[in-house]
Amino acid sequence: MTATAITKELIEKFLTSRENHSRKGDNGKVLIVGGSYIYHGAPVLSSLAALRSGSDLVYTCVPKINASSTRSISPDLIVIPMADSKLTRGTVNKLLGQVPVDIDSTAIGMGLAIQDVEAIKLLVKSLLDRNVRVSLDASSLIKEILPIIEGQNVVVTPHSGEFKRLFGESVGNDTSSRLITCEKFAKQHSLTILLKGQEDIITNGEISYTNSTNSPCMTVGGTGDVLSGLVAGFLSRNKNMIEAASIATFVNGTTGELLQKEIGNHMLASDLISKLPTVLNSFNN
Secondary structure (H helix, E strand, O other), rough: OOOOOOHHHHHHHOOOOOOOOOOOOOEEEEEEOOOOOOOOOHHHHHHHHHHOOOOOOEEEEEEEHHHHHHHHHHOOOEEEEOOOEEEEEEHHHHHHOOOOOOEEEEOOOOOOOOOOOHHHHHHHHHHHHOOOOOEEEHHHHHHHHHHHOOOOOOOEOOOOOHHHHHOOOOOOHHHHHHHHHHHHHHHHHHHEEEOOOEEEEEEOOOOOEEEOOHHHHHHHOOHHHHHHHHHHHHHHHOOOOHHHHHHHHHOOOOOHHHHHHHHOOOOOHHHHHHHHHHOOOOOOO
């Protein structure tokens, strides 16, 4: 199958407009679930990226030990403390009772410590049962989750190592072989794959895109967390999984390229957050 290279013109077709008479919440409600004692910043980056994407409300669920520090980073975040320091079934049941029932999309796994595999399965299934569009990253990308997400509105966003852990097969180094492998598993499991790399691959097994926007500075930690937040953010307003994933990877990569020109190889993942409006405002939508 031939993949289409993502362009600015294509992304402008995918982007949704913000209605002048919309009310709070009409432009998307997002749930971010992530974080741990060590990786406290990951869900913050995802949450701020989702907000910058244009979503109205972002609920950030983090371990209780991280709640105060997360709140102190930004007053824009609605922080929901987990009952435990790691994801357990008890934590999930309490979380599901705290978040609004009309959440549009979620990103799960960024820096998340999972104590019980059944807990992540319960969380994902419960949100899918609520018709929430789901993006999975990092620790949530485990083979046990596949039976739950097959044929559902799910985007998985692995790098090469996570891809092997999830699907049990390695991807090659060249774009052609990576594309073939991604298309095979996307079609087999009826989901959307966003494989991160020097050239990103986005496919649902029927339609495939490649994204070449990139820069050496994007290897800094946290850029994938920003991407996950963008995926969830765009999913909150665009129900087309592959379109939302394509917007996210193009915007993230383009923002990285812009920062590369401005500050060279010394950017931080948090720099992406402040520069996202510049990139998003450049689109005609």
